[in-house]
Amino acid sequence: MARNSWGHCSHCKYFASPAAAPLDGEEAACDEPGLAKLELRVFGTCGCKRFELRKGLAPTVERPRAAV
Numbered sequence: 001m002a003r004n005s006w007g008h009c010s011h012c013k014y015f016a017s018p019a020a021a022p023l024d025g026e027e028a029a030c031d032e033p034g035l036a037k038l039e040l041r042v043f044g045t046c047g048c049k050r051f052e053l054r055k056g057l058a059p060t061v062e063r064p065r066a067a068v
């Protein structure tokens, strides 16, 4: 996925969770090099434009879901 695409922390490679597929309600640090100095704690449902897809996850995890 291209850099500067908005995405959720739970799907981001910089989300400092030990899980392969973190949950939306999980809280962890953000290790993105430009943000790490801020020592942010973020939830899986948070997100930003520095998002990069987490290894092992399909790009489709960030596609909009149909309303039910």
Ligand code: SF4
Pocket (backbone or CB within 6 Å): 007, 008, 009, 012, 013, 014, 015, 016, 029, 030, 031, 032, 035, 042, 046, 047, 048, 049, 050, 051, 052
């Ligand atoms: S704040 Fe941005 S860079 Fe940090 S984990 Fe969340 S989406 Fe990734």
